[in-house]
Amino acid sequence: MKNSDPIEDLIALLSRLPGLGRRSARRAVLRMLSDPSRQMLPLADALRAAAEAVRPCEVCGNLDTFSPCRICSDSSRERGLVCVVEGVADLWALERAQAHRGLYHVLGGTLSALGGVGPEDLSIQPLLARVAEGGVEEVILALPATVDGATTTHYVMDRLAPLGVTVTRLAQGVPIGGALDVLDDGTLAAALRARR
Template sequence: MASQEIEALSSALARLPGLGPRSARRAVLHLVKKRETALPALLDALLAVQDTLEECRICGNVDTRDPCGICSDPKRDAKSICVVEDVADLWALDRAKLFSGTYHVLGGRLSALDGVRPEDLAIPGLLARVEAGGVDEVVLAMNATLEGQTTAHYLAERLEDFSVRITQLAHGLPVGGELDYLDEGTLAQALRARRPMG
């Protein structure tokens, strides 16, 4: 039996997405074995972001500054906005370095089963950005799930009144797949083959 403190650390890690109890125990064992190097580095990294993490008021990205590094980058093409369901999707697309525009994080997707309605998402912020002008294209990069496609169609309807080109990622993304789990080649192909909605 491990001590109460080690069990508490395992339990805390097991609550993180993608880590179950077994993975959390393995992570704790690694930290214990490498406590001279791994533990201080992890603690320093956690402390460095503990008080500085913020949600970008423009796009909803998570960064240590507001506006985030993407929104404040003058090299970004502000005429093109890529709409994603959550921050993990934004990070996956931006990691591929194939999209030079800006992003907008909805904070979820429409889902009648889960009770997620349009007013629960960051749709007003997106509409305000488009209405302010200077946006030529809105890329709807929703996950290839039923809820993701429902969200994309809802957004396309809301954006119809604006003079912007509405595109979506090409089909060919695996049905039921989520952007955060796709390789960069698949993401590259989907971005290059985006097409108008409707």
């Protein structure tokens, strides 16, 4: 075979990334090999730099080069408002939307009976400790609108109840730009129930 080991190794590693199959990994490698010093070495350096510098924030669980992360240490943000998300991807999405001016708390997943994920596997205890410490006025539960997400939302609400903090959830309804006839029945029913 003509594929030398370093090329095959690289294709195998790249094709494990989400969104890249073997075919696109091969294309990417060929493209990069056309100009290795400008396309491969900078990527290698960036991977190493990120792997070495990035770590989870000890307060909220966000990924950043320092801890507490730049959101937790930003004094201009509303410290009384904490938005609970499933993962860092959701946190990034909310930041891109510039929709939230408070802080975050990353749970690291949702409760799942089938997946064997219990409360102790998630960052729920640290959230309770954070709220119990005082200073948090409202917790926004921004968990996915799935069965596991709803289960987790209810569980966290129950645990937060004795702490006397306001707990809110994201509104459910028709997405902006969403045509009604392609929406699932659950969303339509929820949007109708929550009409204003």
